[in-house]
Amino acid sequence: MASTTAEKPRSRSKLTKALVATGVGVALLAGGGGTFANWYDEATVNPGKxxxxxxxxxxxxxxxxFSESTGPIDQIGTYRIVPGETLTFTQTVDVTAEGEALEYTLGTNLADPSVVGSEELAAALEQSAEFTVNGDDVTDPLTAAxxxxxxxxxxxxxxxxxxxxxxxxxxxxxKNVVLRASQVGPNAV
Structure with missing residues (x-):
């Protein structure tokens, strides 16, 4: 008589557990920042400020x-200008400009200030402004010094x-004459 031994069916739970464990390991390596490469290195750089x-x-x-006709004017408030006369007002201002690529212009709103008083006289006067550095006329744009x-x-x-x-x-x-220094973009003038 032949003996028959019944084979025990393999447990599917062991196979399932093995597959799940392998999947979790792969997921941890891939999602956890690991690498499949054998060699790996990092370096930190400090590019400066x-x-x-x-x-x-x-x-x-x-x-x-100053009057081109009479010379220095001590009290402009009491001075009486007459037709044909030119007055100049001279003042210094320090400009601090720092930046390797900085270009700028100087300007004023003198041609359109807030004028208080006679409309007739205000309309008749002609205003202009000039800028000099060390006696030389300023040409736009200025570069940073x-x-x-x-x-x-x-x-x-x-x-x-x-x-x-x-x-x-x-x-x-x-009144309210404004002097301004304005940055201009590269090649914008």
């Missing part, structure tokens, strides 16, 4: 009026000779 520059105007200093440079601002007020009688005994106050 970045610092910004500046563009600032100091407080305007001094300031003097290391540190601070002193800029001489000269405002010119012309009372045209042809001005009519309506401009007599009038007063204007050049």
């Amino acid at each position: 970045i610092s910004s520059g500046q563009l600032t105007l100091g407080a305007p200093a001094g300031g003097a009026w 290391v540190g601070t440079r002193t800029v001489v601002v000269t405002a010119k007020i012309v009372f045209p000779y042809e001005s009519g009688n309506e401009t007599q005994l009038q007063t204007v106050n050049l």
Whole structure:
């Protein structure tokens, strides 16, 4: 008689457990930042710091009026301008400009300040401004200098000779005149 031994069925639970354990291991390696490479290394670099520059105007200093007809003017408030005369106001201001690629312009709103007083006289006066550094006219754009440079601002007020009688005994106050330094983009001028 032949003996028959019944084979025991393999437990599916052992096979399932093995597959699940393998899957979890692969998932941990892939999701946990591990690598399948045999060699691995990291290095940290320190590229340094970045610092910004500046563009600032100091407080305007001094300031003097001058008539091309009569010379220095001590008290502009009591001076009486007449048609055909040109007055200049000269003042210095420090400009601090730092930045290797910094380019800037200087300007003023002198041609359109907040004028208080006679509309007739205000309309007759012609205003302009000039900027110089070390006696040389400023050309735009300026480039940054290391540190601070002193800029001489000269405002010119012309009372045209042809001005009519309506401009007599009038007063204007050049108020809120703004001097500005403005950065311009590279090649923007």
